[in-house]
Amino acid sequence: MIRITAFQWVPPFAAGLVRDLRVRWALEEAGLPYQARLLGQGEQDSPHHRAVQPFGQVPVYEEGDLTLFESGAILLHIGQQSESLLPADPEARARAVQWVFAALNSVEPAIQELAGIDLFHAAEEWAAIRRPGAVAMVERKLDALEARLDGRDWLEDGRFTAGDLMMTTVLRILRHTDLVAARPALAAHQARGEARPAFQKALASQLAPFERYGPREEVPVLQPAR
Ligand SMILES: N[C@@H](CCC(=O)N[C@@H](CS)C(=O)NCC(=O)O)C(=O)O
Known part of the structure; x- marks a missing residue:
């Protein structure tokens, strides 16, 4: 199962803008199921996260042995699997x-x-x-x-x-x-x-945890996105 890493909570000014939205949207367009790993406060700088995202940011994309960071690189990788994103010609x-x-x-x-x-x-x-x-x-x-x-x-x-x-x-x-x-x-x-519809689904998936967890929640969870 594809896994993306996102934030458990962000302040309202950032909600709906965090760059995992691009990845969620692409996965929805491509019809690829995924899970989201949500980072709690302070987890950005954990050794585990730095090992998969050198800058301590989100998103991260994991699929079997493949781990990618950078939303553009991830989008192109997903696009290679779906003509709904990148034409065959x-x-x-x-x-x-x-x-x-x-x-x-x-x-x-x-x-x-x-x-x-x-x-x-x-x-x-x-x-x-x-x-x-x-x-x-x-x-x-x-x-x-x-x-x-x-x-x-x-x-x-x-x-x-x-x-x-x-x-x-x-x-x-x-x-x-x-x-x-x-x-x-x-x-x-x-x-x-x-x-x-794929955008709407992706946006709802990003926003849902922000309502469920507050700024003080610290425990990361693995959350199915669909
Ligand atoms: N160029 C990176 C930028 C990633 C990025 O800026 N992520 C933001 C969220 S939208 C982040 O993790 N910010 C927290 C931080 O930089 O500490 C990409 O497109 O993936």
């Missing part, structure tokens, strides 16, 4: 992979900088000075995506791929702003992705 597959990298490498860094300012450093003096530049950079990325999606339902080849999945989860990080809502094609793309 080699060129179409390469185009889908390109959008996974675009989401992670061209879009997420700018979004992450803005989220860091707003969610972690809002009260600091430097944050007010830096924020307009960070917003401008995000807007440049979103404008490019808006142009790309004008007249298209999905980023490539007229169908949902791993690239759309990753882009949707990256754009969710902006949910505390109206930057996506202000761009109709992008907002429609995000709504289309989030309306997929």
